Amino acid sequence: MxxxxxxxxxxxxxxxxxxxxxxxxxxxxxxxxxxxxxxxxxxxxxxxxxxxxxxxxxxxxxxxxxxxxxxxxxxxxxxxxxxxxxQAKPTQSNLLPYLVEVVAADKPGILTQIAEFFAARGIQIESLSSSRYRAMQTGAEMFQAQLTIGIPGKTHLAGLRDEFLEFCDSMNLDAILDPVKF
Missing domain, CATH: 3.30.70.260 (ACT domain)
Known part of the structure; x- marks a missing residue:
């Protein structure tokens, strides 16, 4: 070399x-x-x-x-x-950083379906943290995830947010999609 x-x-x-x-x-x-x-x-x-x-x-x-x-x-x-x-990560100034938080009753495939939702729209997942835990109050098995995504600047944000919330409603996920504020 x-x-x-x-x-x-x-x-x-x-x-x-x-x-x-x-x-x-x-x-x-x-x-x-x-x-x-x-x-x-x-x-x-x-x-x-x-x-x-x-x-x-x-x-x-x-x-x-x-x-x-x-x-x-x-x-x-x-x-x-x-x-x-x-190599160093290339600068991607055309991507808008957004935070996604999801909480739901745990079931197989939640993370895969979330990843598929964003991939189908050309949205990159920049960072991800997820875990499974038992709810203290009820003992239910829960899933939580926090993702930072890079949304292409040409994306209609209100439309994406509506699509994402509709997707989450169809899967019975509680979620937010907000801009990263730092």
């Missing part, structure tokens, strides 16, 4: 570890030791594991140093690591 001239080489690193040994400290220390910078990161406890996704940037040799440290982290720190070279 030829060395790029740019100082902006990107690496996506995913680390998984048992809940009692979160990968956060080990991975962030190795990133700093390699001379890379964290662009974005996400950490979540999923089941008995903790998953850390990190996008890092650095010079070609710093990123290569971090890639070689990945096998040491697997061996020495008992982490499961995956790495992949990537």
């Amino acid at each position: 030829a060395r790029p001239n740019s100082n902006e080489n990107y690496l996506l690193l995913s680390a998984t570890a048992p809940h009692l040994r979160s990968p956060l400290l080990v991975v962030t220390r190795r990133i700093a030791d390699a001379g890379c910078h964290i662009v974005e990161s996400r950490l979540a406890s999923l089941g008995e594991d903790v998953v850390l996704n990190v996008l890092v940037v650095g010079s070609w040799d710093a990123v290569a140093k971090l890639e070689s440290a990945a096998s040491r982290m697997e061996r020495e720190d008992s982490l499961r690591i995956q790495t992949q070279r990537t």
Whole structure:
């Protein structure tokens, strides 16, 4: 692999570890030791594991140093690591950021149907968090999701909101679709 001239080489690193040994400290220390910078990161406890996704940037040799440290982290720190070279996310100034929140009685396929609704309209899901929980008051199994979507600027927003709320009504979902305010 030829060395790029740019100082902006990107690496996506995913680390998984048992809940009692979160990968956060080990991975962030190795990133700093390699001379890379964290662009974005996400950490979540999923089941008995903790998953850390990190996008890092650095010079070609710093990123290569971090890639070689990945096998040491697997061996020495008992982490499961995956790495992949990537690029910076292209600017998408034509997309409007909107927040979608959904709550409903849990049933299989809710998330798939929500994703299909947006995909059919050319709307990207930028981030997603969902969970299943037992309602404290009734004990019912519930589903909740929070999505950030990118709506193309040419989209008629009132029409989209109406379509989405009609879709949610047909599936018995309680939902909102609001602009991101930050």
